[in-house]
Amino acid sequence: MIKTLHKYASPMHFHAVARAWSAPLLWLAAALFLAGLVGGLVLAPADYQQGESFRIIYVHVPSAWLSMFAYLVMAGAGATSLIWRVKLMDAIARAAAPLGASFTALALATGSLWGKPMWGTWWVWDARLTSELLLLLLYLGYMALQSAIDDRRAAARAGAVLAVVGVVNIPIIHYSVEWWSTLHQPATITRLGAPAMATSMLIPLLLMALAFQLLFFALLFIRVRSELLEFEQRASWVREILRQARSR
Amino acid sequence: MSSALREFFAMGGYGAFVWSSYGLTALLLVGNLVLALRRERRVLRELSMRASVGAEHDAA
Amino acid sequence: MTPRRRRMVTIGLLxxxxxxxxxxxxxxxxxxxxYFYSPADIAxxxxxxxxxxxxxxxVVDGSVKRDPESLAVTFVLTDYQHETTVQYTGILPDLFREGQGIVAHGRLDTSGRFTxxxxxxxxDENYMPPEVADSLKKAPPGATP
Structure with a gap:
């Protein structure tokens, strides 16, 4: 068991896996996007309160979920790397940061575009929006740290500590709408009991969420490949890949 | 444009908000893919340049 | 303690x-x-x-009174324990309607009215097509006949 773990955690092996899986994941995500878009924009009925504007949910909620998921990936990889000193985990954390940052920015932007017509404002400083903005700052801080520290090992370790400390923000984002009074409404899907959403509206949302998730993994794999090549540039397997790339 | 299509794009008067959300999403998702692939190409190019310089060095 | 265990504990403590x-x-x-106080907090x-x-x-059903001459409006807010009367002059958001939740920013005057x-x-967190909402309104779930 430990042996197979070691094999998969070896940079060479993971690079090969990431290379094999990114394209199929991309195609699968594209197909799910198509289905989710048709379902969300055409087939789903308008909402009884919000009319057609609620269709923003199909891009807002998946990106908001991913913004937190990517952080858990980054912090989990960071913690693993701090404890077990696995090089692969540094590469995963570094690859997850820009993706997480962009999905957080997207969640904030689409939320704003939804808030203006429905709430009557682009932005409020309530607990949900503020903690999500803090998440963006955590990602940006991690990325700044990575580019400011030249030594890769030191950068990875400093980043991992920041990521692990910042993980406290994730439950705050999720439960902010329950713990405090906020303008943002409470959870529809990720709550105890049945989702408070008609099935015809829910299915496209789940399709879109899955599409975003698969796309995230495809992008993560592509980014991890670059990180691994840089981390391991002296290793013989990297030289082999470079030789193949040149002869092509 | 047929009226059904026009109605679809109008999104009940919320067209500007809905379509800019979807447009922004498309831009960001495609942009992420392009950036990730470009970075990999750049890393490959840089490393292979450094490797060939190193190889000449070893030969000398 | 092995170094690995020590690091694990450090991160846990962190x-x-x-x-x-x-x-x-x-x-x-x-x-x-x-983000906001409820009428009960004010009471x-x-x-x-x-x-x-x-x-x-x-917004209490039937409490919204619009001034026909201007954009002035008054309405009553409730948290089902206490009520506060709110007065406002300006354009209301699309979702403002009776029976819907709102948040108002302003201050309380001495008489207990909120400007x-x-x-x-x-x-709220519920999403459904209008037809479903209509049928729910006719027969609220859990209502005794």
């Missing part, structure tokens, strides 16, 4: 300490983290008397 510190800070600033005297704050609640500078609509 997260626990951070959670504790954040919890204490949020506890201390609870009034600021709360209990928790709301600041001489500065702006936000009030949130449901709002800004009114935002709050929507």
């Amino acid at each position: 997260i626990a300490g951070m959670a504790l510190a954040t919890g204490l800070i949020l506890q201390a600033f609870e009034q600021n983290v709360m 209990a005297g928790k709301a600041p008397p001489d500065r702006d704050f936000r009030i949130g609640g449901m 709002a500078r800004e009114v935002l609509a709050k929507h």
